[in-house]
Amino acid sequence: MTVEKISRSVVAVRATVPDDAFTANALGTRREGSGVVIRDNGLVLTIGYLITEAEEVWLTDQDGRVVAAHALAYDQETGFGLVQALSPLNLPAVQFGDARKANIGDAVTLADGIGQQVDAHIVTKQEFAGYWEYLIDEAIFIAPAHPSWG
Numbered sequence: 001m002t003v004e005k006i007s008r009s010v011v012a013v014r015a016t017v018p019d020d021a022f023t024a025n026a027l028g029t030r031r032e033g034s035g036v037v038i039r040d041n042g043l044v045l046t047i048g049y050l051i052t053e054a055e056e057v058w059l060t061d062q063d064g065r066v067v068a069a070h071a072l073a074y075d076q077e078t079g080f081g082l083v084q085a086l087s088p089l090n091l092p093a094v095q096f097g098d099a100r101k102a103n104i105g106d107a108v109t110l111a112d113g114i115g116q117q118v119d120a121h122i123v124t125k126q127e128f129a130g131y132w133e134y135l136i137d138e139a140i141f142i143a144p145a146h147p148s149w150g
Contacts (some may be wrong), residue, residue, distance in 0.1 A: 003117070009037040009062055009094045012113025013046045013083060015054035023053055034113035035059070035083060040093050042067075042085030046072040051081045058095050059085055062115045079130055089141070102140055108147040118146045 013035045017024055027049055035046030050058055051071035057065045066090060073082040097114060102122055110118045118141045128139035 003111075005092055006094055007111040007115075007117060008062055010111045010113055011035050011037065011044060011059045011089070011091070013044070013050050013069075014058045014060070015051050016056040017053050018055055021053040022050070027052075032055070034085070034111075036088060037093050038096075042069075042087075042089045043072075044069070044083040044085065044095075046081050046083055047080035048076075048079050051083060057083055059083065059089065060113060061089065061091060062113075077080075081149045088103050099138070099140060108142055110142065114148060116147065118144065120144055 011034065013033050015031045017029045021028055021029070029044065031050045031054075033047055033050045035044040035050075036042070038045045054071045056069050057069040059069045061067075065082070068086045069083045070079065070086060072084045075081070102125070104122050104124060106122045108120050108122060110120055117118050122140055123143045124141045125138050126141070128141075129135045130136075
C-alpha cells in the first residue's frame with residue numbers, strides 16, 4: 001500500500017460522553033482523535049480512551065463525510081478501542097505490519113484524521129506506561145511530533 005492509500009484509511013474520531021460518566025472529569029465529555037480502518041466492513045481501530053463510556057461516536061473521512069459509529073470494544077490491557085461504522089465508509093482497510101521489524105532511524109509518515117501528514121522517524125523503542133490505564137512493553141517513539149497531537 002502507498003502512503004496516499006494508507007492515509008485515506010485514517011479517519012477522525014469524535015465521541016460525546018455523558019457529564020456524569022466516570023471518566024468525564026479526567027478525560028472530558030467531548031473527545032477527538034484519529035482511527036484507522038482495519039476491515040472493509042468499517043471496523044476502525046483507535047485509542048480506547050476516546051470511546052470509553054461514549055454515547056455518540058462519529059467518524060469523518062478525508063473528504064469531510066461524516067458517518068455515525070458505535071463504540072464496539074475497549075481493551076484495557078493495550079489501550080486500544082474498536083469502533084464500528086454504522087454506514088459504509090467505502091475506504092480501504094490497512095494491512096497490519098510487524099512492529100518487531102521497525103528499527104530506530106526508520107522513516108515513517110504520521111497521518112491524522114483531517115488529512116495532515118508529517119514525515120518523521122523512529123527515535124527509540126522502549127517501555128511506555130500510560131498512567132491512567134496500560135503498559136506497553138516496547139512502544140515506538142517518533143519525532144518530530146504531529147501538530148495534531150502536540
